[in-house]
Amino acid sequence: MKNDSLFIKVLKNKFFIATFIFALWIIFFDEYSLVAHHKNKNRLKYLLEQQTYYKEKIKSDRRKIEELNAGKAELEKYAREQYKMSKPDEDLFIIIEKKE
Numbered sequence: 001m002k003n004d005s006l007f008i009k010v011l012k013n014k015f016f017i018a019t020f021i022f023a024l025w026i027i028f029f030d031e032y033s034l035v036a037h038h039k040n041k042n043r044l045k046y047l048l049e050q051q052t053y054y055k056e057k058i059k060s061d062r063r064k065i066e067e068l069n070a071g072k073a074e075l076e077k078y079a080r081e082q083y084k085m086s087k088p089d090e091d092l093f094i095i096i097e098k099k100e
Helices: 002-012 014-029 034-068 072-083
Strands: none
Touching: 002 014, 014 034, 034 072
16 A cells, blocks of 8 residues: 555656656657657668768769770670660670570
C-alpha cells in the first residue's frame, strides 16, 4: 500500500509532470528532437554515399571524354561499340547471348 501511495505521489508531483512533459517534447515534438536527429543522420549517410557514387561517375565520364577527344579513331570506336554504328559498306552482326 505504501508503494502505491508513493507512486501516486510521484505522479502528482508538479516537478515530475513538468520533467516528463519536457522529456516528451524534446524526444518527439521539438524541431531538434531525437527522432528528427536520427532521420537527419540517416539522410546524411545516404547523401554521402551518393556523393561518393557521383564523384566516381564524374571521374569515369572525364576519362571517357579524354578518350573521345584523343582522335578520330577513338571516336569511331566508341560510336561502333555504344551505338552499333557501321560504315556504309560494312555489315553489322549483333549476337545476343541467351541466359539460362
